[in-house]
Amino acid sequence: xxxxxxxxxxxxxxxxxxxxxxxxxxxxxxxxxxxxxxxxxxxxxxxxxxxxxxxxxxxxxxxx
Numbered sequence: 001x002x003x004x005x006x007x008x009x010x011x012x013x014x015x016x017x018x019x020x021x022x023x024x025x026x027x028x029x030x031x032x033x034x035x036x037x038x039x040x041x042x043x044x045x046x047x048x049x050x051x052x053x054x055x056x057x058x059x060x061x062x063x064x
Contacts, residue, residue: 002060003044003052014062015046021053 003013022041040053 002062003046003054003058004060013046013048015044015052017042017059018045018051019043 003015004011020042021039041055042053042059044052044054044059046052
């Protein structure tokens with residue numbers, strides 16, 4: 001998996017999906033009462049040791 005998001009310093013960063021929080025997104029929905037910490041669908045352990053939380057648009061399949 002490749003992460004392309006600001007959390008990955010705006011460059012492609014390889015990593016592995018470690019958790020899917022899709023069901024949590026459905027339960028909570030958009031009504032969090034705040035806008036500063038939205039729920040992200042995927043927890044991804046990056047190869048550089050960081051753990052990031054991203055949505056579908058931030059991921060792409062790594063070339064084989």
